Amino acid sequence: MSKLPDLWQDGLAAGWKVTDASQPGPDLKLECDVVIVGSGAGGGMAAEQLASAGLQVVLLEEGGLYSSRHFNLREAEAYPQLYQESANRLTADKGITILQGRTVGGSTTVNWTSSFRTPADTLAWWRSHHGLEAMQDAALQPWFEQAEARLNIGPWQTDPNMNNALLAQGCSKLGIRYAPIRRNVKGCWNLGYCGTGCATNAKQSMLVTTIPVALSRGAQLLTRVRVQQLWLSADRTRAEGVIGLALGPDGIRPSGRRVQVRARQVVLSAGAIGTPAVLLRSQAPDPYRLLGKRTFLHPVVMSGGLFRQPVEGYNGAPQTIYSDHFLHTQPIDGPLGFKLEVPPVHPLIMASTLPGNGMAHQRLMKTLPYWQVSLALMRDGFHPQSVGGSVGLRSDGTPVLSYPLGDVEWEAARRALLQMAEIQFAAGARAVLPVHEDAGMATSWRQAQDMIRQLPMQILRTRVVSAHVMGGAMMSADERHGVVDQAGRHWQLGNVTVIDGSVFPTSIGANPQLSVYALALRAADALRRRL
Amino acid sequence: MTLNRRQFIHTGLLGALSLGIAARLAAPHAAPGFAASAADRQLIAALGRGMLGSLPATAPIALVDNTLVAIAGLPLASQAELRQLFDLLQQPLARMALGLRPPWQDARAEQVRAMLDRWRYSRLTLLRSAYQGLHGLLYASWYGDPASWQAAAYQQPAIMKGYL
Numbered sequence: 001m002s003k004l005p006d007l008w009q010d011g012l013a014a015g016w017k018v019t020d021a022s023q024p025g026p027d028l029k030l031e032c033d034v035v036i037v038g039s040g041a042g043g044g045m046a047a048e049q050l051a052s053a054g055l056q057v058v059l060l061e062e063g064g065l066y067s068s069r070h071f072n073l074r075e076a077e078a079y080p081q082l083y084q085e086s087a088n089r090l091t092a093d094k095g096i097t098i099l100q101g102r103t104v105g106g107s108t109t110v111n112w113t114s115s116f117r118t119p120a121d122t123l124a125w126w127r128s129h130h131g132l133e134a135m136q137d138a139a140l141q142p143w144f145e146q147a148e149a150r151l152n153i154g155p156w157q158t159d160p161n162m163n164n165a166l167l168a169q170g171c172s173k174l175g176i177r178y179a180p181i182r183r184n185v186k187g188c189w190n191l192g193y194c195g196t197g198c199a200t201n202a203k204q205s206m207l208v209t210t211i212p213v214a215l216s217r218g219a220q221l222l223t224r225v226r227v228q229q230l231w232l233s234a235d236r237t238r239a240e241g242v243i244g245l246a247l248g249p250d251g252i253r254p255s256g257r258r259v260q261v262r263a264r265q266v267v268l269s270a271g272a273i274g275t276p277a278v279l280l281r282s283q284a285p286d287p288y289r290l291l292g293k294r295t296f297l298h299p300v301v302m303s304g305g306l307f308r309q310p311v312e313g314y315n316g317a318p319q320t321i322y323s324d325h326f327l328h329t330q331p332i333d334g335p336l337g338f339k340l341e342v343p344p345v346h347p348l349i350m351a352s353t354l355p356g357n358g359m360a361h362q363r364l365m366k367t368l369p370y371w372q373v374s375l376a377l378m379r380d381g382f383h384p385q386s387v388g389g390s391v392g393l394r395s396d397g398t399p400v401l402s403y404p405l406g407d408v409e410w411e412a413a414r415r416a417l418l419q420m421a422e423i424q425f426a427a428g429a430r431a432v433l434p435v436h437e438d439a440g441m442a443t444s445w446r447q448a449q450d451m452i453r454q455l456p457m458q459i460l461r462t463r464v465v466s467a468h469v470m471g472g473a474m475m476s477a478d479e480r481h482g483v484v485d486q487a488g489r490h491w492q493l494g495n496v497t498v499i500d501g502s503v504f505p506t507s508i509g510a511n512p513q514l515s516v517y518a519l520a521l522r523a524a525d526a527l528r529r530r531l
Numbered sequence: 532m533t534l535n536r537r538q539f540i541h542t543g544l545l546g547a548l549s550l551g552i553a554a555r556l557a558a559p560h561a562a563p564g565f566a567a568s569a570a571d572r573q574l575i576a577a578l579g580r581g582m583l584g585s586l587p588a589t590a591p592i593a594l595v596d597n598t599l600v601a602i603a604g605l606p607l608a609s610q611a612e613l614r615q616l617f618d619l620l621q622q623p624l625a626r627m628a629l630g631l632r633p634p635w636q637d638a639r640a641e642q643v644r645a646m647l648d649r650w651r652y653s654r655l656t657l658l659r660s661a662y663q664g665l666h667g668l669l670y671a672s673w674y675g676d677p678a679s680w681q682a683a684a685y686q687q688p689a690i691m692k693g694y695l
């Protein structure tokens with residue numbers, strides 16, 4: 001529990017309308033202008049804009065309310081409290097581990113603060129191959145600027161921690177271009193615990209920016225409400241509102257309390273996987289069978305480098321250096337390019353990610369402070385064979401993503417493991433361990449090459465993770481090619497708007513939060529005008 | 532022999548999975564979830580010995596407690612899958628078919644590890660996923676515990692000491 005000032009305590013004392021639906025009580029029936037499902041990057045931005053325009057807003061969030069006073073830097077508490085499925089959401093074949101937030105503020109409460117605008121080549125592709133003529137650089141510029149100003153996005157002035165500095169050193173030795181990452185922070189203590197919730201409130205997540213403002217303008221927030229489905233009109237052309245189930249205090253089992261919100265407009269901001277799931281459960285019109293399809297992940301592979309000097313990848317801002325070099329070594333729709341970054345290296349996540357077991361694994365963990373870890377984010381959704389995954393429902397109605405990895409992804413994974421090893425040796429690594437069940441420690445670049453070329457590229461051997469779920473309710477220029485229009489409005493349900501990362505037609509090719517924020521501001525503005 | 536064993540494991544696990552599904556269909560109102568038993572504690576301790584190797588004296592109890600807490604925090608669908616896996620492992624025949632003769636409480640760390648390693652490199656993704664699932668669960672349960680941090684030379688930032 002952090003004793004630093006917590007703006008939520010003051011806000012609640014001042015009378016913010018916040019209801020923890022896991023508490024016992026009668027069924028809840030509400031009415032408002034706009035109901036927003038999900039309080040993450042998209043939902044938070046939309047809530048502030050719409051509440052500030054004088055509209056009556058109700059925000060429904062499946063997760064609980066945890067704010068800075070609850071954040072104690074402990075992974076064992078943070079993952080079950082703040083993440084979907086205890087930070088262990090898996091694809092249908094269990095081959096990819098997915099990190100997504102499930103708490104007030106959504107993934108922004110636990111994300112690593114890296115801030116990139118949507119790359120120009122991604123927008124150009126959206127225009128040329130998906131007909132999204134509205135996605136012009138100049139037209140989007142003001143929305144990026146507004147989001148950046150709102151969240152204090154700017155250059156990070158402090159030196160990178162050693163984990164990031166070694167990525168820079170390795171790149172620089174090999175003549176590979178790298179650059180510093182901009183961050184959405186204000187008065188950051190450089191702690192490195194963004195992933196377990198920022199205890200100092202420095203991270204400008206939705207939890208401390210837009211949602212508090214929306215509440216102070218009269219919006220109402222209900223936590224621990226899992227929206228089950230839209231409440232569709234008889235002719236299935238619009239939604240009367242939404243229907244949800246309150247979860248019990250464990251956040252898992254429905255408590256039996258029902259929640260019904262009638263609204264003029266419904267905004268779906270439950271994130272990729274989450275938003276398609278609500279629409280699937282509603283059996284919303286989907287005449288071209290596109291719902292849930294083209295869900296992208298930026299599948300990530302990782303490489304560990306063992307150094308002589310302490311790296312302490314758990315201390316210091318998690319991501320401050322990146323390299324886009326390997327996004328540009330081939331055409332955007334050629335063999336998958338990848339972005340290089342590093343993850344924070346905390347004991348729980350590191351221990352469960354590292355391959356092996358028994359004494360061999362204990363030896364790895366004994367040297368925890370000496371490991372530098374690099375990651376490669378593959379840009380999916382551009383190559384003709386990279387069509388992403390598809391969201392389906394389990395028998396209990398919860399969503400599951402199938403994302404089969406094919407030759408295109410595995411070829412890129414092997415290439416990325418090779419490049420990361422080369423960079424780690426160039427930075428002075430004593431040994432490199434590709435994060436793969438069949439890999440050993442290579443003590444030279446030569447040995448690493450021989451080993452990585454032989455590694456069987458298969459799920460549940462090669463470790464693949466993702467913290468960037470995108471798509472599944474894609475935008476399109478006409479109703480035959482997507483689920484929503486270029487302002488997020490559902491093609492068949494006139495008063496339903498999707499405002500989150502599920503509208504992207506491909507992956508972003510960069511960490512997605514700023515893309516979600518900018519398009520959310522734009523979509524919320526269009527919605528406000530429609531009202 | 533190997534082939535037979537593989538086949539047994541294959542059908543054994545799949546059979547258990549479909550049985551589990553049938554059971555759920557038959558009793559839709561039974562409280563879903565993992566519902567831990569005393570036998571589960573022994574099983575977790577044995578799997579922990581095999582997966583993690585020898586740990587400080589107090590670790591096994593903490594490991595079992597933490598693992599049960601972690602399981603209880605998972606979505607019901609994952610809890611049900613783990614329930615099926617645990618039920619299967621607790622059947623003596625299945626355990627022996629998987630290559631482990633002694634009952635779980637008597638199994639030595641190396642015997643359990645040998646079994647786990649066969650899953651780890653199995654051709655069947657079902658067995659590999661069981662291995663990876665247990666790997667994630669057990670390692671998270673131990674290295675999330677501050678008692679493990681000293682061995683990893685890890686500590687929380689000193690600057691936060693007075694604030695937490």
Ligand SMILES: Cc1cc2nc3c(=O)[nH]c(=O)nc-3n(C[C@H](O)[C@H](O)[C@H](O)COP(=O)(O)OP(=O)(O)OC[C@H]3O[C@@H](n4cnc5c(N)ncnc54)[C@H](O)[C@@H]3O)c2cc1C
Nearest residue numbers: 038040041042062106107112113114227271274501511513
């Ligand atoms: C660990 C981690 C690190 C990351 N680091 C970065 C980074 O450094 N930079 C970057 O750009 N991006 C990063 N991301 C990704 C970024 O945070 C997301 O892309 C972004 O937040 C997505 O916004 P969203 O609105 O689509 O969904 P989210 O922010 O995930 O919000 C969705 C919300 O909807 C809620 N919800 C889902 N279903 C329901 C339902 N049925 N009923 C009610 N509520 C529901 C969820 O609980 C959640 O709170 C990271 C993500 C994670 C998990």
Ligand code: SF4
Nearest residue numbers: 188189191192194198
């Ligand atoms: S690094 Fe900065 S933003 Fe991240 S948790 Fe620490 S203080 Fe907060």
